[in-house]
Amino acid sequence: MQLDAKVPSGPIEKKWDQRRFEMKLVNPANKRKHTILVVGSGLAGASAAASLAELGYHVKCFCFQDSPRRAHSIAAQGGINAAKNYQNDGDSVMRLFYDTVKGGDFRSRESNVYRLAQISVEIIDQCVAQGVPFAREYGGLLANRSFGGAQVSRTFYARGQTGQQLLLGAYQALERQIGLGKVEMFPRTEMLDLVIADGQARGIVTRNLITGKLETQAGDAVVLGTGGYGNVFYLSTNAKGSNATAIWRAYKRGAAFANPCYTQIHPTCIPVSGEYQSKLTLMSESLRNDGRIWVPLKKGDSRPPSQIPAEERDYYLERRYPAFGNLVPRDVASRAAKQVCDEGRGVGPGGLGVYLDFKNAIERLGEPVVRDRYGNLFEMYERITGEDPYQVPMRIFPAIHYTMGGLWVDYNLMSNVPGLFVVGEANFSDHGANRLGASALMQGLADGYFVLPYTIGDYLATAKPAKVEAASAPFTDAEREVKARLDKLLGINGKRTVDSFHKEVGRILWEDCGMARTAEGLKRALQKIPELREQFWKDVAVLGGEGEVNQQLEKAGRVADFLELAELICLDALDRAESCGCHLREEFQTPDGEAKRNDADFSYVAAWEWKGPGEQPALNKEPLSFEHVHLAQRSYK
Amino acid sequence: MKSFKLILNVWRQKSGNADGKFVRYEVPDVSEHMSFLEMLDVLNEALIGRGEQPVAFDHDCREGICGMCGFMINGDAHGPLPGTTVCQLHMRHFHDGQELWLEPWRARAFPVVRDLMVNRSAFDRVIAAGGFVSVNTGGVPDGNTLPIGKLDADRAMDAAACIGCGACVAMCPNSAAALFTGAKISHLGLLPQGQPERNTRAERMVTQMHAEGFGHCTSTGECEAVCPKHIKLEVIARMNADFLRAKLRSRD
Numbered sequence: 037m038q039l040d041a042k043v044p045s046g047p048i049e050k051k052w053d054q055r056r057f058e059m060k061l062v063n064p065a066n067k068r069k070h071t072i073l074v075v076g077s078g079l080a081g082a083s084a085a086a087s088l089a090e091l092g093y094h095v096k097c098f099c100f101q102d103s104p105r106r107a108h109s110i111a112a113q114g115g116i117n118a119a120k121n122y123q124n125d126g127d128s129v130m131r132l133f134y135d136t137v138k139g140g141d142f143r144s145r146e147s148n149v150y151r152l153a154q155i156s157v158e159i160i161d162q163c164v165a166q167g168v169p170f171a172r173e174y175g176g177l178l179a180n181r182s183f184g185g186a187q188v189s190r191t192f193y194a195r196g197q198t199g200q201q202l203l204l205g206a207y208q209a210l211e212r213q214i215g216l217g218k219v220e221m222f223p224r225t226e227m228l229d230l231v232i233a234d235g236q237a238r239g240i241v242t243r244n245l246i247t248g249k250l251e252t253q254a255g256d257a258v259v260l261g262t263g264g265y266g267n268v269f270y271l272s273t274n275a276k277g278s279n280a281t282a283i284w285r286a287y288k289r290g291a292a293f294a295n296p297c298y299t300q301i302h303p304t305c306i307p308v309s310g311e312y313q314s315k316l317t318l319m320s321e322s323l324r325n326d327g328r329i330w331v332p333l334k335k336g337d338s339r340p341p342s343q344i345p346a347e348e349r350d351y352y353l354e355r356r357y358p359a360f361g362n363l364v365p366r367d368v369a370s371r372a373a374k375q376v377c378d379e380g381r382g383v384g385p386g387g388l389g390v391y392l393d394f395k396n397a398i399e400r401l402g403e404p405v406v407r408d409r410y411g412n413l414f415e416m417y418e419r420i421t422g423e424d425p426y427q428v429p430m431r432i433f434p435a436i437h438y439t440m441g442g443l444w445v446d447y448n449l450m451s452n453v454p455g456l457f458v459v460g461e462a463n464f465s466d467h468g469a470n471r472l473g474a475s476a477l478m479q480g481l482a483d484g485y486f487v488l489p490y491t492i493g494d495y496l497a498t499a500k501p502a503k504v505e506a507a508s509a510p511f512t513d514a515e516r517e518v519k520a521r522l523d524k525l526l527g528i529n530g531k532r533t534v535d536s537f538h539k540e541v542g543r544i545l546w547e548d549c550g551m552a553r554t555a556e557g558l559k560r561a562l563q564k565i566p567e568l569r570e571q572f573w574k575d576v577a578v579l580g581g582e583g584e585v586n587q588q589l590e591k592a593g594r595v596a597d598f599l600e601l602a603e604l605i606c607l608d609a610l611d612r613a614e615s616c617g618c619h620l621r622e623e624f625q626t627p628d629g630e631a632k633r634n635d636a637d638f639s640y641v642a643a644w645e646w647k648g649p650g651e652q653p654a655l656n657k658e659p660l661s662f663e664h665v666h667l668a669q670r671s672y673k
Numbered sequence: 674m675k676s677f678k679l680i681l682n683v684w685r686q687k688s689g690n691a692d693g694k695f696v697r698y699e700v701p702d703v704s705e706h707m708s709f710l711e712m713l714d715v716l717n718e719a720l721i722g723r724g725e726q727p728v729a730f731d732h733d734c735r736e737g738i739c740g741m742c743g744f745m746i747n748g749d750a751h752g753p754l755p756g757t758t759v760c761q762l763h764m765r766h767f768h769d770g771q772e773l774w775l776e777p778w779r780a781r782a783f784p785v786v787r788d789l790m791v792n793r794s795a796f797d798r799v800i801a802a803g804g805f806v807s808v809n810t811g812g813v814p815d816g817n818t819l820p821i822g823k824l825d826a827d828r829a830m831d832a833a834a835c836i837g838c839g840a841c842v843a844m845c846p847n848s849a850a851a852l853f854t855g856a857k858i859s860h861l862g863l864l865p866q867g868q869p870e871r872n873t874r875a876e877r878m879v880t881q882m883h884a885e886g887f888g889h890c891t892s893t894g895e896c897e898a899v900c901p902k903h904i905k906l907e908v909i910a911r912m913n914a915d916f917l918r919a920k921l922r923s924r925d
């Protein structure tokens with residue numbers, strides 16, 4: 037497989053200009069003759085679909101929810117970064133770039149990250165123009181906060197609902213184009229396969245989730261903005277419907293899957309309360325700005341927190357990382373929580389939790405200020421746990437949150453399959469081995485508003501895709517394969533529910549490919565997963581028929597894909613015999629338990645290539661070089 | 674951990690065209706820490722185990738923000754707890770032996786799809802009629818060139834918090850969508866960015882709202898009481914004011 041990242045030449049701050057200049061343009065009169073299929077209506081998909089339609093392309097957009105406004109992006113709480121330096125605290129494009137490359141533990145492509153930092157400033161302007169109600173200061177200017185371990189205040193926010201407001205901005209732009217007849221929207225429609233004709237991505241196979249009808253759609257390019265695959269772990273902070281099917285089907289049609297093992301675990305989530313638990317709820321990271329994290333010094337101390345005196349508490353982040361304290365990056369905070377719980381010092385049911393305490397903040401700032409900053413989060417916590425965080429410390433525990441891995445893309449956001457573009461969390465591009473807070477929203481919107489609309493034009497003008505018919509062989513073949521797969525799932529008539537399989541694969545991953553990984557554990561998981569998959573195809577119970585609303589069938593298809601993806605995740609984690617960012621291999625740590633990279637051997641993007649059923653996927657490497665950010669061991673001490 | 678038994682009467686309807694009816698189920702092991710939807714997950718796992726069709730219901734984020742979930746519990750949209758979507762409703766608010774009746778939103782503009790699921794695409798069409806600021810991507814001024822007072826920004830945010838769940842319509846005796854539509858008109862109408870299109874927006878959105886078959890608002894206030902995001906009735910006053918002004922303007 038040829039992996040050409042197509043990074044433009046020239047100095048890093050000129051690369052994007054250079055590329056935009058090199059690009060071929062599509063004649064405005066011809067744009068409407070090009071149909072572009074955009075799968076996904078999250079920040080990445082909706083912003084891309086709206087912007088492409090504004091430029092004049094004919095766009096078809098798909099999502100599985102009942103409305104594009106409900107994409108998982110809606111749940112993002114904390115904020116979106118931009119190098120505006122409005123606070124005059126020394127921020128710049130260079131600093132945001134530097135922080136993101138370092139935060140990603142030197143496993144991302146410098147040129148992409150630099151462009152992201154450059155574009156970040158335009159995103160805020162665009163969203164303001166759309167009427168996104170960002171928080172304001174009394175003087176009327178935009179407010180910022182520091183977030184997720186950044187030492188400058190560059191995060192823009194709309195209360196605790198930033199993702200919602202940004203998505204509604206993109207959704208409204210999308211609805212405007214739908215109203216103008218420029219975008220055809222297909223809600224409650226799931227993409228079940230990618231169609232490749234003459235080596236180019238030319239279409240998709242979809243299932244209407246109301247009628248069950250299978251359809252093929254043809255276009256000149258396909259854009260996947262289908263989000264992350266964190267739900268492979270079953271329990272995660274992702275929405276229940278988030279899935280890997282679109283990117284997994286594309287992988288099986290030849291698109292390379294990059295760095296699947298890079299999965300982010302968020303340190304501040306509400307702990308599991310029972311076997312019935314269906315998802316985990318994130319408590320915004322902004323809480324770490326004022327909350328203090330601690331556990332009892334003594335093992336198995338079961339006294340209520342109020343009865344544990346200060347000298348018997350271990351504020352372990354402040355102790356271990358005096359410079360960053362409670363604001364260390366996510367991977368570091370999560371791992372530290374796991375360590376204290378492994379030592380038997382965790383709190384709450386099963387000892388799987390640590391305290392996040394606001395007592396000092398309430399004393400220092402007064403309850404009204406704390407209420408103003410975090411009121412809605414405290415309310416949410418109380419609604420879920422029945423405990424009042426103004427009175428007792430919150431209990432939190434890390435949970436799967438985000439996936440840095442995804443389909444491999446070049447600088448133009450095109451995968452190795454010509455005509456297949458991948459945006460947002462679905463691609464692997466900008467976050468390396470660890471994503472910093474408030475940077476996924478930034479990336480999704482950068483991709484969708486400001487990168488893809490240009491690069492897709494260049495592709496269309498250069499590749500000049502020929503006419504295709506949705507009735508031609510590659511389409512009908514793909515549809516037949518999808519149908520056969522659905523028939524197979526419905527025909528098993530087994531005894532175990534889809535969820536039981538999903539929970540089991542999630543447990544295997546969490547145990548052996550979660551916050552800390554070992555070769556031994558990964559090999560164990562690589563043994564268990566294929567066995568479980570085999571059992572799934574023999575014993576899963578999927579009731580009902582194909583031509584009706586069938587939520588079990590939807591889930592079964594997604595879990596079948598997770599059962600394959602899980603194996604690739606472990607394979608990648610095993611191959612990467614180093615620690616970096618969120619990928620901690622216990623064999624590779626510094627003496628004080630920090631991730632120890634091996635730049636000589638692993639400074640590459642691992643792009644996996646499907647080789648057929650039962651075959652070992654092939655590993656292709658895109659080497660990474662760091663010319664602008666000096667390779668160094670991360671330190672937050 | 675306390676656990677208890679519930680009796681559920683659930684509306685079962687195979688498709689939009691089929692007839693529906695209530696079916697009675699017992700859920701023996703409800704934990705007080707479960708969410709309402711997790712309780713339904715437990716019921717569904719048991720139903721599948723018995724070879725029966727699970728209950729279909731819409732949901733996604735389970736965090737009260739996507740607006741996908743929602744059905745009636747004993748006549749209350751999203752259940753008995755104010756300010757809460759059904760995915761954020763926890764079982765500690767129910768008691769042993771309680772009998773509950775679950776049914777989908779009932780409104781002409783929201784046809785039933787299956788069991789507790791309805792089709793709310795009418796809301797999308799109301800937004801497509803004018804719930805936006807007509808700016809294309811690119812070429813916009815710097816975000817700070819347009820100062821917006823904190824109070825206005827906060828009030829716009831209050832209205833923008835609507836999650837499009839449809840509870841307001843379900844609870845309204847007239848099945849009106851005034852709270853939903855008024856929320857978007859207010860969000861944009863309170864901001865300077867929304868001024869150029871303020872009149873046309875109100876006129877188009879209100880016209881579309883009626884075309885979709887939503888009823889007329891008679892100010893019963895049921896919508897405000899049930900709204901999980903505390904959208905205030907004043908958004909309806911603003912919608913009416915903008916609509917009237919638009920009508921007057923369009924006559925000169």
Ligand SMILES: Cc1cc2nc3c(=O)[nH]c(=O)nc-3n(C[C@H](O)[C@H](O)[C@H](O)COP(=O)(O)OP(=O)(O)OC[C@H]3O[C@@H](n4cnc5c(N)ncnc54)[C@H](O)[C@@H]3O)c2cc1C
Nearest residue numbers: 076077078079080100109114115227263460461474476477
């Ligand atoms: C609780 C939470 C809080 C977060 N907070 C922040 C934050 O404060 N700041 C930040 O920067 N990031 C945050 N993130 C991360 C961020 O929200 C996501 O990474 C980002 O929104 C992903 O956007 P997306 O457009 O790539 O995908 P999504 O928003 O996940 O959208 C995926 C879309 O694809 C569609 N889709 C998926 N599969 C198919 C299919 N097979 N067929 C058809 N359609 C399909 C879906 O319907 C949906 O429309 C948070 C994440 C979570 C879980």
Ligand code: SF4
Nearest residue numbers: 835836838839841900
């Ligand atoms: S106004 Fe309230 S009840 Fe109505 S759709 Fe919006 S959030 Fe739901």
Ligand code: FES
Nearest residue numbers: 733735740742760
């Ligand atoms: S499932 Fe998203 S609001 Fe309830």
